Amino acid sequence: MIKTRFAPSPTGYLHIGGARTALFCWAYAKKHGGTFILRIEDTDRERSTRESVMAILESMAWLGLDYEGPHSQMDRLARYRLVAEQLIKKDQAYYCYASREELDALRGQQRARGEKPRYDGRWRPESAKRLGLKPPPGAQPVVRFRNPDHGEVTFRDLVKGPITVANGEMDDLVLLRGDGIPTYNFGVVVDDIDMAITHVIRGDDHVNNTPRQVNIYRALGATLPQFAHVPMILGADGERLSKRHGAVSVLQYRDDGYLPEALVNCLARLGWSHGDEEMFSRGQLVEWFDLEHISQSPARFDPGKAAWLNAQYLKSADDGRLAALAEPFLAKNGCDTKRGPPLARVAGLLKERVNTVEELADAAVYFYRPLEPSDDLKRQHYSPDVKPALVDLKEQLSKAEWTRERISEAIKAVVAAHQLKMPKIAMPLRVMVSGVAQTPSVDAVLELIGRDEVLARMERQLQAFPK
Numbered sequence: 001m002i003k004t005r006f007a008p009s010p011t012g013y014l015h016i017g018g019a020r021t022a023l024f025c026w027a028y029a030k031k032h033g034g035t036f037i038l039r040i041e042d043t044d045r046e047r048s049t050r051e052s053v054m055a056i057l058e059s060m061a062w063l064g065l066d067y068e069g070p071h072s073q074m075d076r077l078a079r080y081r082l083v084a085e086q087l088i089k090k091d092q093a094y095y096c097y098a099s100r101e102e103l104d105a106l107r108g109q110q111r112a113r114g115e116k117p118r119y120d121g122r123w124r125p126e127s128a129k130r131l132g133l134k135p136p137p138g139a140q141p142v143v144r145f146r147n148p149d150h151g152e153v154t155f156r157d158l159v160k161g162p163i164t165v166a167n168g169e170m171d172d173l174v175l176l177r178g179d180g181i182p183t184y185n186f187g188v189v190v191d192d193i194d195m196a197i198t199h200v201i202r203g204d205d206h207v208n209n210t211p212r213q214v215n216i217y218r219a220l221g222a223t224l225p226q227f228a229h230v231p232m233i234l235g236a237d238g239e240r241l242s243k244r245h246g247a248v249s250v251l252q253y254r255d256d257g258y259l260p261e262a263l264v265n266c267l268a269r270l271g272w273s274h275g276d277e278e279m280f281s282r283g284q285l286v287e288w289f290d291l292e293h294i295s296q297s298p299a300r301f302d303p304g305k306a307a308w309l310n311a312q313y314l315k316s317a318d319d320g321r322l323a324a325l326a327e328p329f330l331a332k333n334g335c336d337t338k339r340g341p342p343l344a345r346v347a348g349l350l351k352e353r354v355n356t357v358e359e360l361a362d363a364a365v366y367f368y369r370p371l372e373p374s375d376d377l378k379r380q381h382y383s384p385d386v387k388p389a390l391v392d393l394k395e396q397l398s399k400a401e402w403t404r405e406r407i408s409e410a411i412k413a414v415v416a417a418h419q420l421k422m423p424k425i426a427m428p429l430r431v432m433v434s435g436v437a438q439t440p441s442v443d444a445v446l447e448l449i450g451r452d453e454v455l456a457r458m459e460r461q462l463q464a465f466p467k
């Protein structure tokens with residue numbers, strides 16, 4: 001059975017790159033009827049926080065990525081110790097007592113000679129015996145892996161193809177630190193073996209770790225998983241992705257009014273494609289997803305494209321759902337949505353014109369409280385020659401049946417009676433009632449705001465016209 005895993009470190013929020021990796025792991029497992037595991041790699045005790053763990057879980061839930069777990073590495077320390085001891089007994093690992101100062105001095109000497117800095121294996125049992133090294137009293141040794149001295153490591157990456165590294169390029173890495181905490185390369189191998197992970201899908205910043213891990217798998221007599229290293233994500237300008245490119249946390253996109261299905265769609269297209277399809281459902285992603293169509297080139301994240309995708313999903317979203325999402329934004333903006341038109345109807349009217357739920361809420365404010373037009377808008381549209389027609393319109397609206405059709409008829413009748421062009425009435429009317437120059441069709445806006453409120457706003461704004 002296919003098993004994949006996503007293994008974030010809880011040292012911050014879940015960002016675009018991590019979310020893309022999680023999505024690919026999830027989709028591949030779902031495609032094959034397998035299992036997707038969430039594993040929290042929380043062994044960095046200085047930087048790992050409970051808040052970050054909760055943010056990761058919240059992000060996964062919002063994206064709709066269900067999983068087995070979460071599993072915590074800190075709950076498995078005894079297991080890592082046991083495996084390390086097994087390797088020591090097989091002479092494939094050993095205790096190393098070299099101090100930090102000693103190792104720093106070693107690397108300094110190597111750099112001075114123009115050599116690649118690396119551990120020299122001095123605490124391998126045979127070397128320590130030859131050099132007459134004795135464990136310092138009270139020292140807490142690390143456990144180092146005895147990397148093979150000869151030969152090479154070859155594995156087939158499902159994205160990058162065959163990769164070969166000579167064992168001579170690698171030194172004896174630390175498996176367990178002095179406090180018993182595993183290093184990344186050791187913990188991840190033990191976890192993936194114990195959890196029977198069949199496919200390791202991760203960012204290509206880990207590709208240099210893989211040969212070391214392959215040697216640990218072999219030392220433990222374990223079957224290698226399939227590896228797929230996904231190219232990194234760049235900004236639209238080709239530079240390394242950062243906050244200025246929109247690489248904020250997943251929860252920030254939620255808080256800014258993105259729909260999860262839109263962000264999932266956007267993430268899926270970062271380095272993977274299915275023909276020319278730009279928009280597709282979660283179900284289609286699971287049906288179509290494969291590793292063969294992951295690009296070998298870095299993906300580029302374009303916030304503008306993400307906003308465009310979100311706008312497309314908003315257009316087809318349920319009005320009641322959008323209302324529920326927009327209500328908190330409106331409440332922050334001082335709007336009581338119970339005093340005004342049904343928010344679902346307002347959302348239905350506005351959703352074609354916005355990129356995010358937050359923009360929708362901003363555009364909906366004038367339905368729930370009057371906005372004072374800017375002086376510039378008043379100068380542009382409040383002209384004395386149009387005031388009589390607006391006074392007449394106010395009178396007509398006070399008697400009209402309050403439907404969009406009858407409101408439209410009243411506006412057209414006044415335009416004809418005063419021999420004006422439609423914009424000459426519609427623009428000042430829009431500004432008087434909404435406080436802004438851009439709205440949906442003015443008759444639809446008036447219908448939703450309601451007769452009494454429209455008449456009150458018109459009366460108030462008529463006082464602002466030049467004498």
